[in-house]
Amino acid sequence: ALPGVGRKTASVVLNELGIEPAIAVDTHVFRVSHRLGLANAATPDKVEQQLHKIVPEAWLPKAHHWLILHGRYTCLAQRPKCPGCVISDLCPSRASFMGV
Numbered sequence: 001a002l003p004g005v006g007r008k009t010a011s012v013v014l015n016e017l018g019i020e021p022a023i024a025v026d027t028h029v030f031r032v033s034h035r036l037g038l039a040n041a042a043t044p045d046k047v048e049q050q051l052h053k054i055v056p057e058a059w060l061p062k063a064h065h066w067l068i069l070h071g072r073y074t075c076l077a078q079r080p081k082c083p084g085c086v087i088s089d090l091c092p093s094r095a096s097f098m099g100v
């Protein structure tokens with residue numbers, strides 16, 4: 001309800017302060033969720049809803065960080081590092097980038 005504070009920022013604050021488990025869907029979370037087949041919605045808010053349905057509540061705070069870090073350092077937007085990705089065997093998108 002604070003002026004200038006959107007849903008993503010509010011989710012980060014709630015999560016980081018341990019007030020409420022949340023997944024803030026930024027560009028990394030959005031992209032990685034789609035590539036891994038965890039979500040298919042067209043908007044961040046809907047992706048957040050989809051993630052909340054499949055990620056157990058106890059794992060929500062960590063899942064938020066894992067998805068962000070994976071997108072920031074491995075599953076890059078333009079050139080994902082699929083050959084070194086530790087979850088490539090689980091990823092339905094790897095063929096798109098590795099020719100598998």
Ligand code: SF4
Pocket residue numbers: 035036074075076080081082085086087088089091092093094097
């Ligand atoms: S295999 Fe490639 S596309 Fe899939 S999650 Fe890993 S880096 Fe991303």
